Structures are given as C-alpha cells and as structure tokens.
Amino acid sequence: MNNSQLPLIDLHRHLDGNIRPKTIWALAQQHNIVLPETNFEAFIPHVQVQGSESDLLAFLSKLDWGVAVLKTLDDCKRIAYENVEDAFNAGIHYAELRFSPYYMAMNNNLVIADVVAAVIDGVNAACKVYDVKINLIGILSRTFGVEKCQAELDALLAHKQHLVAVDLAGDEYNYPGELFVEHFKQVQKAQLNATIHAGEAAGPESIWQAINQLHAKRIGHGVACHRDEKIMDYMLEHNIAIESCLTSNFQTGTIKDLSQHPIKGFLARGLLVCLNTDDPGVQGIELKNEYNIARNTLGFNDKDIKQLQENSLKASFLSDSEKAALKQKVLVNN
Numbered sequence: 001m002n003n004s005q006l007p008l009i010d011l012h013r014h015l016d017g018n019i020r021p022k023t024i025w026a027l028a029q030q031h032n033i034v035l036p037e038t039n040f041e042a043f044i045p046h047v048q049v050q051g052s053e054s055d056l057l058a059f060l061s062k063l064d065w066g067v068a069v070l071k072t073l074d075d076c077k078r079i080a081y082e083n084v085e086d087a088f089n090a091g092i093h094y095a096e097l098r099f100s101p102y103y104m105a106m107n108n109n110l111v112i113a114d115v116v117a118a119v120i121d122g123v124n125a126a127c128k129v130y131d132v133k134i135n136l137i138g139i140l141s142r143t144f145g146v147e148k149c150q151a152e153l154d155a156l157l158a159h160k161q162h163l164v165a166v167d168l169a170g171d172e173y174n175y176p177g178e179l180f181v182e183h184f185k186q187v188q189k190a191q192l193n194a195t196i197h198a199g200e201a202a203g204p205e206s207i208w209q210a211i212n213q214l215h216a217k218r219i220g221h222g223v224a225c226h227r228d229e230k231i232m233d234y235m236l237e238h239n240i241a242i243e244s245c246l247t248s249n250f251q252t253g254t255i256k257d258l259s260q261h262p263i264k265g266f267l268a269r270g271l272l273v274c275l276n277t278d279d280p281g282v283q284g285i286e287l288k289n290e291y292n293i294a295r296n297t298l299g300f301n302d303k304d305i306k307q308l309q310e311n312s313l314k315a316s317f318l319s320d321s322e323k324a325a326l327k328q329k330v331l332v333n334n
C-alpha cells in the first residue's frame with residue numbers, strides 16, 4: 001500500500017490507454033461499428049493485456065479498439081470525463097493525463113484540434129464533480145511519422161495554455177528521437193515541458209538523445225538507464241525524473257521478471273524515480289497495485305514507498321506553491 005499521509009500521484013497515465021472496455025463496447029454499438037466478437041467477455045482480451053505480450057508493438061495494439069470507436073467529439077469528451085472519474089475512484093489526488101489527439105482523431109477523421117478541445121472540456125466538466133487535480137500532457141505519436149506529428153503538435157499548441165508538457169510516445173525502436181528534434185524545438189519555444197518515452201524499447205542512447213536534443217525533464221520508463229552509469233549520474237545531478245511503470249514493463253516484455261526491475265537500483269542511487277500506471281484500462285490495473293508490487297515483489301519498505309511518493313510530487317509539473325498546497329491538503333484530510 002501507499003502512504004496515506006502523502007499525495008497519491010500518477011504522472012504517467014495515458015488517457016487514450018484508459019478507455020473502459022464497457023465504454024468501447026457501448027460506443028461500438030451506438031455507432032454500428034463491428035467488433036471482432038459478439039460477446040463482451042470474449043471481447044475483453046482484444047482491449048486488455050492478459051499476462052504479457054511479446055513486445056511493445058503487440059502491447060500497443062491493445063489500445064487500437066479504444067480509439068477506433070471515437071466517432072464524434074462527444075465520445076472524446078466522454079472518455080476524458082470517465083478518465084477523471086476513474087482517477088478519483090482509484091484514490092488518486094493528482095494526475096497528469098496524457099493523450100495523443102491524432103491517434104484519437106485518425107480513425108474517424110476528426111479534426112485534431114477539436115479533439116484537443118473536447119478532451120479539455122471533458123476533463124474540466126469532471127473536475128467540477130470529482131475532487132481530484134488534473135493537468136494535461138499532449139502526446140506526439142511517433143509511430144505515425146514526422147509529418148503527422150507536426151500536425152498533432154500544431155493542434156496541441158493551439159491549446160497550449162491547457163497543457164503542462166508534450167511527450168513523444170509510440171514506436172521508439174523504429175522512430176528514434178532524432179526524427180523529432182524540430183518538433184521539440186517548438187515545444188521549448190512554446191515554454192512547455194518535455195517528458196519523453198525513452199529507454200523502453202531502445203537503449204541508453206535514446207535517453208541521452210531525449211535529454212540532450214529533445215530537452216526532456218522527465219523520462220517515461222527509462223528502463224535502459226541501468227545499463228549506463230554516466231546517464232544515471234547525469235540524471236541525478238540534473239534532477240531528471242524517471243517515470244517507472246512496473247506492470248507495463250512486464251506486459252510489454254521489457255522486463256521478464258519484475259523482482260529484477262532496475263527501479264531498485266534507481267532508488268538506491270537517489271534518482272528521482274516515481275511509480276505510475278501507463279495505460280491502466282488496457283493493463284487491468286490501478287496505481288495502488290503498483291505500490292503493492294513495489295512492496296511485495298521488489299521488497300520496498302515504508303521509507304522507500306514514502307520516497308517514491310515524495311519523488312512524484314517533486315517531479316510533477318506543478319508550481320512550488322501547488323505542490324505545497326497539495327501536500328498540505330492530503331495531510332489535513334487524513
């Protein structure tokens with residue numbers, strides 16, 4: 001379990017990787033979209049990982065039905081609303097929800113910038129009802145190439161005042177960060193933070209590239225850090241955070257045995273590492289699960305758990321005053 005005196009925070013949580021299977025089913029019926037099964041139970045394995053997948057791409061394909069049923073902007077708003085509801089129900093106090101508007105728009109030819117606006121609307125509506133703090137991170141889905149990512153970035157920048165950062169996600173192996181240097185120059189110019197998926201399907205060179213050329217302040221997954229002493233020293237010195245997602249790393253085949261996850265070494269070195277979900281709907285997990293794995297599979301003690309939660313707060317894209325207020329609020333309510 002997590003420490004209830006400290007905020008429970010999810011900094012790496014894909015909104016479009018957390019579409020409820022029941023909602024996918026309902027939207028498909030509503031829009032007459034034919035799914036590969038006629039029975040709901042049989043459909044679940046198409047949108048939820050069972051055990052683990054052979055590699056990252058097999059894992060990512062489980063997100064595809066969720067976005068395929070987004071036929072209208074109301075559907076985008078609905079899943080954004082439900083994401084906030086889910087975060088609240090999972091006991092989360094603060095989440096940075098990330099989403100890829102092109103990935104959400106592409107199947108049904110929605111206007112990308114309208115998808116961004118619909119997500120913002122859905123999140124704002126839900127935040128009026130549920131007592132959970134939310135910020136949004138825009139994703140460039142590298143899997144669709146440089147040009148699509150530029151269109152995606154344009155749409156995100158049109159709403160930049162509603163975002164705290166931009167991320168690069170998708171197929172890290174075939175679409176290396178070098179292709180996206182120009183994109184992240186624009187992100188920097190727009191004064192948005194960068195958090196980059198790196199060192200998940202590729203090695204430490206991908207993490208160096210994310211830091212040096214894409215200006216990453218945080219690294220998503222960063223599993224490959226443990227293969228490079230210099231990068232760990234650099235990240236320690238510069239307070240560059242690692243957003244660990246334990247179950248995800250197992251399900252993508254990145255880590256075969258969770259008891260051997262390098263997060264242990266990261267924490268022991270004092271790195272700014274934190275625990276996150278990734279794609280909770282697709283994974284069939286919630287954040288408290290990940291804290292239980294840290295305790296039971298990795299042998300983390302109360303002090304380690306506390307450190308992980310402190311790290312989440314520190315690594316978040318909140319201002320210092322927002323961090324202090326969040327910490328105080330959770331303490332008072334306990």
Ligand SMILES: O=c1[nH]cnc2c1ncn2[C@@H]1O[C@H](CO)[C@@H](O)[C@H]1O
Pocket residue numbers: 014015016017056060063098099100103139140141142143169170171197200248252278279
């Ligand atoms: O674990 C992950 N690694 C890399 N990319 C991911 C992961 N989970 C989801 N996405 C990617 O994020 C976008 C949707 O938010 C999609 O591009 C999806 O493939």
Ligand SMILES: [Zn+2]
Pocket residue numbers: 012014169197220278
């Ligand atoms: Zn991710």
